[in-house]
Amino acid sequence: MCSVWFVVKFDCTGLDDGVYVDGCSNVYWFCAGETASLSKCPKEIAYTVLEPYEKRDACEKREDGEYAVSRCHSKYLLCLSGKALLVRCLRGQLFSQKHGYCVSVNEMPHCFIIQKVTGANLSAQ
Numbered sequence: 001m002c003s004v005w006f007v008v009k010f011d012c013t014g015l016d017d018g019v020y021v022d023g024c025s026n027v028y029w030f031c032a033g034e035t036a037s038l039s040k041c042p043k044e045i046a047y048t049v050l051e052p053y054e055k056r057d058a059c060e061k062r063e064d065g066e067y068a069v070s071r072c073h074s075k076y077l078l079c080l081s082g083k084a085l086l087v088r089c090l091r092g093q094l095f096s097q098k099h100g101y102c103v104s105v106n107e108m109p110h111c112f113i114i115q116k117v118t119g120a121n122l123s124a125q
Contacts, residue, residue, distance in 0.1 A: 009110065010036040021070075058084035068097040072111035076102070 010020065012031035021028040027040050059079030067077040069086070076095035078085040089095055089102035094111060096103045105111065 012036045066095070066100055068095050072108065
């Protein structure tokens with residue numbers, strides 16, 4: 001079984017028309033005329049715009065600390081002395097920029113989970 005997290009509501013106000021995604025997901029938002037519509041990638045495909053954090057400038061202008069990679073994501077960026085590390089939260093947790101650490105998915109009301117069932121998980125009744 002695969003779990004995919006994404007933002008339940010997306011605000012396109014002030015954004016250019018185009019595709020927006022939170023992390024690596026099979027769902028994404030399309031903004032047109034400041035109106036958001038949710039779309040889904042074909043089966044087994046994920047859409048992502050995350051850049052590798054090996055880039056030297058990822059934390060160059062940030063103070064030491066933890067930073068969200070995107071909303072509703074289980075990974076976060078740890079900045080130390082201008083260097084970037086990508087860190088994963090424990091299973092069942094997402095990184096909260098508000099708190100500055102990983103919290104239970106139950107504490108992130110703007111996120112919810114989609115369960116993908118594969119043939120291997122199905123049984124004849």
